[in-house]
Amino acid sequence: MYLKYCQLLLLFSVSLADGFGFFDIGNTFNYLNKELYSLASNWDGDVKTRWIKQELDHFDPEEKRTWKMRYFQRLTYWRSNGPIYLLLGGESEASSRWTTTGIMQELAKETKGAMFVSEHRYYGKSKPLNTTDIRNFKFLNSRQATADNAKLLKYIKSWRMFNNSKVVVIGGSYSGNLAAWMRMLYPELVDAALASSAPVLAKKDFYEYLEKVNDNYEQYGTSECLDNIRNTFERYDRLLQSSEGINLLKEEENICQDCDLTVLKNRQVFFSEKVSKFMIYSQYGNTKNIKEHCKKLNTSLKLQILDKTSKPNFWVARKGCYYYDFDKMIEEYKDKENEWVIAWIYQTCTEFGYFQTTSSKSQPFTNNIGLNFYIEMCSVLFGTDFDEKRVDSGIRDTNVFYGGRTPNVTKVVFTNGDLDPWSTLGVLEDLSYNAPAVVIPRSSHCRDLFSNRENDIEELKEARIHIKYLIKNWIGAGDFFSN
Ligand SMILES: *[C@@H]1O[C@H](CO)[C@@H](O)[C@H](O)[C@H]1NC(C)=O
Ligand SMILES: *[C@@H]1O[C@H](CO)[C@@H](O)[C@H](O)[C@H]1NC(C)=O
Ligand SMILES: *[C@@H]1O[C@H](CO)[C@@H](O)[C@H](O)[C@H]1NC(C)=O
Ligand SMILES: *[C@@H]1O[C@H](CO)[C@@H](O)[C@H](O)[C@H]1NC(C)=O
Numbered sequence: 001m002y003l004k005y006c007q008l009l010l011l012f013s014v015s016l017a018d019g020f021g022f023f024d025i026g027n028t029f030n031y032l033n034k035e036l037y038s039l040a041s042n043w044d045g046d047v048k049t050r051w052i053k054q055e056l057d058h059f060d061p062e063e064k065r066t067w068k069m070r071y072f073q074r075l076t077y078w079r080s081n082g083p084i085y086l087l088l089g090g091e092s093e094a095s096s097r098w099t100t101t102g103i104m105q106e107l108a109k110e111t112k113g114a115m116f117v118s119e120h121r122y123y124g125k126s127k128p129l130n131t132t133d134i135r136n137f138k139f140l141n142s143r144q145a146t147a148d149n150a151k152l153l154k155y156i157k158s159w160r161m162f163n164n165s166k167v168v169v170i171g172g173s174y175s176g177n178l179a180a181w182m183r184m185l186y187p188e189l190v191d192a193a194l195a196s197s198a199p200v201l202a203k204k205d206f207y208e209y210l211e212k213v214n215d216n217y218e219q220y221g222t223s224e225c226l227d228n229i230r231n232t233f234e235r236y237d238r239l240l241q242s243s244e245g246i247n248l249l250k251e252e253e254n255i256c257q258d259c260d261l262t263v264l265k266n267r268q269v270f271f272s273e274k275v276s277k278f279m280i281y282s283q284y285g286n287t288k289n290i291k292e293h294c295k296k297l298n299t300s301l302k303l304q305i306l307d308k309t310s311k312p313n314f315w316v317a318r319k320g321c322y323y324y325d326f327d328k329m330i331e332e333y334k335d336k337e338n339e340w341v342i343a344w345i346y347q348t349c350t351e352f353g354y355f356q357t358t359s360s361k362s363q364p365f366t367n368n369i370g371l372n373f374y375i376e377m378c379s380v381l382f383g384t385d386f387d388e389k390r391v392d393s394g395i396r397d398t399n400v401f402y403g404g405r406t407p408n409v410t411k412v413v414f415t416n417g418d419l420d421p422w423s424t425l426g427v428l429e430d431l432s433y434n435a436p437a438v439v440i441p442r443s444s445h446c447r448d449l450f451s452n453r454e455n456d457i458e459e460l461k462e463a464r465i466h467i468k469y470l471i472k473n474w475i476g477a478g479d480f481f482s483n
Contacts, residue, residue: 047096048073052155054121056128056139058147067128069148072117074099074108082112083166083191083475084156088149088182089117090175091344093124101451103194104170107468111477114162118152120145120175122343131339134382137346142174143401146182153189166475172196172446173422174347181402184409192411192474194467197446199425200414201405202398204353204391205371207360210275212421213282214363217294220287220442225294229278230364232297236274237366240267256321265326265376271368273313273324275358278365282421283445286455330380342381349378349386350394354425410434411474413467417443436470438463 050071057063072094085108087098098104099115108115119126122140129136153167167190171179176198183193217225239245246261261267281289314322333342348354355374358367371388378386405427414427415438422445430436440448440463452461 046074046076047099049096052152054128054148054151058144058151065128067121067126069121069126069152070094070119070124071152072096072099072115074115076115077108077112078114079112080161081164082108082114083168083477084153084162085113085115086149086153086156086167086169087115087117088169088171088175088178089120089123089126090171090173090178091120091123091347092340094119094126098449103449103451103464103467106451106464107168107471110468111472111475113168114156114165116152116156118149121148123340131343132336134342134346137343137382140343140346141351142178142181142347142398146178146185149178149182150186150189153186157189166191166477168192168194168471168475170194170196170449171198172449173198174352176446177402180407180409180412180414183412184402184407192471193409194413194415194448194471195427196415196449197417197420197422197426198414199352199354199422200402200407200427201425202352202354202395203425204355204395205357205359206354206425207357207363208424209279209356209421210358210363210365211360212419212424213278216282216287216290216419217278217364220290221294222291222298225297226364228294228297233271233274233364233366236271237368240270254321256316256319256323259321259323259325261324263326265373266324268369268373269314269326269329270324271358271365272373275365275369276313279356279421282419285444286419286457287442326376330377333381345377345381348374349382349391351398353391353395356421406431413438413470415440415448415463415467417445417447419443420445434474438466 050073051068052071053066054069055063056065056067074096085104087104094117096117098117099108104115107113121128121144122131122137128139131137149169156162157165157167169179169182169190170193171177173196176195177200179193180195180198180200183190214226217229236249239249240261243262249255249261250257250259255261255270259266261270278293281293285293312322314324316323332338333345355371356369357371357374358365358369359371375388375391378391405425407427410432412435414431414435416423416426416428418439418441420443423439427435427437428439438448441459442457443460443463447456447460448463448467452464
């Protein structure tokens with residue numbers, strides 16, 4: 001999910017595939033895929049790429065246009081009557097490597113299941129329309145995406161070999177929402193679901209995100225860490241109030257001379273980038289990373305540590321300085337290559353909000369990233385009728401339709417990492433005996449979707465076992481397949 005799209009944007013001559021920035025915080029799916037690529041290098045190669053015809057609009061019979069959705073299939077472990085696992089695509093390109101490692105692969109292996117990975121409409125190669133014309137985003141929403149996956153499942157279940165197979169859907173972050181919602185909307189097609197780190201509650205002012213970052217640095221950082229952070233940000237804030245201060249800041253932070261930091265939107269870009277350095281350790285790190293980060297801060301108040309080999313966001317290599325500029329950032333978003341970033345922003349503007357503001361007092365980053373920053377992005381990118389009112393009504397509809405934090409589901413397990421700021425919008429308490437919540441201490445975003453790794457804490461490893469146990473039980477694979 002995006003954190004602040006702005007920063008993540010790896011501006012200027014920087015390929016989106018590089019770096020580790022905003023994008024990754026903003027766009028969980030992208031981040032998870034990257035990790036996956038680093039893990040699953042020797043894979044079997046028996047994955048098939050397939051395409052299925054989909055309606056452009058599943059709910060309007062007048063709309064006759066169709067498009068092709070990509071999905072991956074791997075049947076290596078499948079035996080007669082084994083279940084079907086579908087990992088739902090999220091807000092970036094889908095990866096077939098989820099069939100070679102991670103919790104789905106383990107479940108499939110242990111229960112003789114078939115594995116599928118779908119790609120979400122408008123992301124990766126599953127593009128219904130040319131979105132150079134932004135009006136073509138009209139058919140991008142979670143409701144259409146769940147219908148796409150329902151059609152895919154119907155098709156797969158129509159194969160004779162699967163006529164007795166149970167279906168499990170799995171997703172993480174936004175696609176974790178989709179997993180829970182698939183089970184709610186299509187109970188006849190989906191028998192069980194894993195909704196990992198799913199922020200099922202849509203919310204405009206997502207100030208809880210930075211409160212969680214605050215709490216993590218307070219709990220796991222060094223004793224003076226929060227004060228250091230607060231002092232640094234308050235100093236930024238003060239410096240930005242005078243032209244002498246701005247000049248000093250530009251010198252210290254290596255900001256381009258022609259970057260206009262008297263403009264509010266540009267300052268918001270600056271603060272977003274600075275805050276992202278802290279967000280990333282909560283969303284994707286561990287308690288050790290947080291402590292290490294604090295130690296570095298203690299010895300230097302300069303937050304931006306410029307590693308010569310990295311390509312940081314907003315860095316203009318040609319000029320050798322940082323350029324924090326809202327309009328330039330938007331221009332970059334509009335670049336063909338960044339189409340999927342815009343797609344996700346569109347979904348936040350129309351369905352989810354998830355705008356990580358600094359409006360809470362319980363965080364050390366000063367209050368310089370307001371809602372207006374995000375709303376401005378919506379209207380600049382998609383037109384002036386994408387205003388705050390529209391954001392509000394989109395969010396309201398989402399929560400009414402799906403039930404917010406209490407979706408009407410059974411046989412769904414909701415998992416969250418306690419470090420993960422997104423957990424604050426998730427299901428943290430059992431909805432019922434058959435819709436349990438699993439909160440994994442000291443773990444971050446979507447960790448349970450991966451297989452055990454060397455440094456994983458015991459609680460995380462235990463959670464993975466527990467999640468698999470629940471799912472196997474729900475699909476009746478508990479006893480039959482356990483060995
Ligand atoms: C999309 O539309 C734009 C503007 O009409 C055009 O330049 C571009 O080539 C189109 N892209 C594709 C893939 O059709
Ligand atoms: C499923 O297919 C098998 C043959 O592949 C057939 O024997 C069986 O009756 C079918 N079951 C149902 C429920 O259609
Ligand atoms: C952190 O800063 C404080 C005060 O400036 C200092 O007393 C302490 O030794 C520092 N700790 C580290 C690990 O640098
Ligand atoms: C929840 O779902 C069940 C079964 O699908 C349905 O019977 C029930 O009416 C739903 N409850 C609410 C409050 O929508």
